[in-house]
Amino acid sequence: MKNKYPFPIMIMHWLTLCLVVLAYLTGGDPTVHLKSGELHVFAGVSVFLLFFIRIIMIFTYRKDIPLNKPMSKYQRTLFLMVKYTLYSLLFLIPVLGWVTLSGLTESYQFFGMSLPLISNSWDVEKIGEIHEFLGNSFMVLIGFHALAALIHHYVFKDNVLKSMLYFKK
């Protein structure tokens, strides 16, 4: 039985983390904070694109994904809940950011490219607030997810963290 995630999935996992952290650190109205805004949109759009590549990869490598056995039924439910919430937010947060940006400006250039915007008459102020709230909640959830991985490693001393690390035997 495989005890490590396939290498491309590991890359995707850690690259997504870097981009989410970059998006979080550069958070703010991209039409006001021009330079950091460009980075924010770049990181957020990349997270969005990687989401789809990740789904394709998980499907492609489904037979090679390690079965990290949860300790109880309750733990398994919690793991799945966190996993699917993380997945949903990887999709939802960039979409809400994109809708907000579309309401704030008629056109948006980043790194010489024009971002396609959608004309909408929604309450972008409210959607912007939800985007911000979910962005902050995402970081808290990632914190719990990381803490769980560290508890597995240092307290339960099992294979969970190592399964996502290339170098650790």
Ligand code: HEM
């Ligand atoms: C995982 C990806 C993303 C995360 C974690 C994230 C997080 C955040 C956070 C925390 C803020 C509030 C910052 C503050 O005001 O202190 C923010 C603002 C904003 N973000 Fe994002 N964002 C992401 C992706 C995107 C994308 C893809 C776009 C646009 C295409 C975008 C557009 C915006 C806009 C327009 C605001 C200002 C909202 C307002 O002032 O009401 N974001 N983002």
Ligand code: HEM
């Ligand atoms: C943006 C941040 C993160 C996101 C969105 C995320 C998301 C995920 C997802 C969805 C999985 C399930 C495998 C998959 O479908 O790809 C997973 C697995 C895992 N993640 Fe994260 N993760 C993040 C950050 C972290 C951090 C900071 C750590 C540790 C310090 C970590 C450690 C792990 C481990 C050990 C697994 C394997 C768990 C298992 O199979 O039992 N992740 N992550």
